[in-house]
Amino acid sequence: MATITKRGKSYRVQISNYKNGVNNRISKTFKTLTEAKRWAMQNEIAKGNGVDLASRNESFSIFFENWVHLVKKNDVRPATFINYTRTIPIVKQLFGDTKLSDLNDIVVQMKIDEYGKTHSRKTTTEVLLKIRTSLRYAYGRGLLSSDFAGLVKTRGKELDKRNKALSITDFKKLRSYLLNNPKNDFHILVLLALETGVNGGYKM
Template structure:
């Protein structure tokens, strides 16, 4: 219910509403009663549309923590919980004191751009995916009036910010080297990643019992978390999968099965350091360990393996995720197919100069 009172030459509007167990008042002063009335109607409309006046005054960090505790924490692994808490601290660093009703697209973009000056593209992209999910739920909960997230762009100006993928030639070069130089548990882990596309945690948790040497398959059913330093569930239900492997990889695993599970030898960044050493030795541009997974998928897609098969091999929930991650590779392939099609059409007998003249 709105009320109005004259204060000197100005008009003050007061809108009262019950939010949960509390009665909330919003006030604002205007030059004319017409302006005060229009504002009160707008606020009343917001209440009718489900906009929560009181709760919209909480800060983004406060809402993010509440959202995580209620909607995410009960359904995710302990290792993933640690990641969310880490992202929560980043939310505090970037948005401390900023209330939900103060958030705008330009403000969020500026904050992300600021963050993008210090971290790689993949880091800020993962952070924004989580924050964006919380903002969508805040909108559903009536705490944010409109979509303020869709136009926000993820950018990074840090050197080496974008994800790296081995070219087909580099893939084969690294593959050949590894088969000749399994000198440590890290070498074995790198080869498994390159040939299966499995995540580092999944590779680290592999045991001899997960390998079917008769069928040449690997069963992915668990993951090792560095954050909590123990074997946990896989990332999601779809991550439980059986991966076919080559005879060559099977022979290597059989020969070096005493190294499994790899997490028993694990220390911080050992795989990344070893990978960097090998890439430098082979004169291949540096990539992250996780990029071996991207390289595996890209190599298969480039060689015309179906998107459905690659998606299942990677343990993606659906092909949409695969398409989102590897759209750049599929676009390159499409352009290559365009050129092949045009070349064939141009060389067709029906399109020869004589044929054109007789047409």
């Protein structure tokens, strides 16, 4: 059973959570009695459905890391798995010790917005997609009370487009092609630019 105790201007909820004969109580403090009762009821229902409430007290960072190594490792190709592992330190930096039970769309959106301030929209989207997938897995396991992952959006900044220099390999391929195919003036002009270092702003 859940117990609610008033402490000053807040309300503390404690829920018994027996496992292997040990009571691993979970608790949380709320500003209003309504919020406290709602949380207590949600968790009592979850406990009645067989959900391990102690798992909800696990930090999202630890959950995400375990999910990557125990679940995604066997679901994706090695190269994709490496991309997932690179997201682990990002999640740890963003979420710290934030518990699964404390997550909702607003909390996650704030974290994604924070990340998006210093990263491109593309990079932010890639991180968010991985976080979304893990959140849906957590919801499927009963570790989240609602499936809010789809409500979180990418708001990363768009970086200005910039010219990308050719690699040495690509440079040699292009030069070889132009030398062997001097078909028109454009090919000759490009070859001239390669050989002399003339940039695109120079008018001939």
